[in-house]
Amino acid sequence: xxxxxxxxxxxxxxxxxxxxxxxxxxxxxxxxxxxxxxxxxxxxxxxxxxxxxxxxxxxxxxxxxxxxxxxxxxxxxxxxxxxxxxxxxxxxxxxxxxxxxxxxxxxxxxxxxxxxxxxxxxxxxxxxxxxxxxx
Numbered sequence: 001x002x003x004x005x006x007x008x009x010x011x012x013x014x015x016x017x018x019x020x021x022x023x024x025x026x027x028x029x030x031x032x033x034x035x036x037x038x039x040x041x042x043x044x045x046x047x048x049x050x051x052x053x054x055x056x057x058x059x060x061x062x063x064x065x066x067x068x069x070x071x072x073x074x075x076x077x078x079x080x081x082x083x084x085x086x087x088x089x090x091x092x093x094x095x096x097x098x099x100x101x102x103x104x105x106x107x108x109x110x111x112x113x114x115x116x117x118x119x120x121x122x123x124x125x126x127x128x129x130x131x132x133x134x135x
Contacts, residue, residue, distance in 0.1 A: 070092060
């Protein structure tokens with residue numbers, strides 16, 4: 001009987017050690033993910049790149065709807081400039097959704113949707129990423 005108790009005690013100690021190791025790894029992963037989110041998030045005080053957007057060299061301050069949209073995102077976001085059939089379109093999307101919820105906007109703030117329920121994306125050409133500023 002004593003041998004069984006020692007075996008069970010040994011297994012319990014081994015199990016506890018494994019659980020502790022997994023918990024440390026899990027906490028480390030959470031900490032790394034939080035750090036990545038903080039380092040990669042949109043910074044509202046950064047300047048856009050030198051690309052003119054909607055006839056503005058400083059669209060974050062001068063294009064009201066774009067400024068409000070970027071400021072409303074509380075998660076990581078990217079703003080890109082596209083050309084579509086001769087028109088410039090601005091894409092603002094949270095990076096956590098990739099382009100699952102992509103919406104494109106004219107310089108006046110009119111929304112364009114592409115995909116199965118929207119416009120054909122053939123001819124949609126990315127010009128540049130303008131937020132965050134590419135180095």
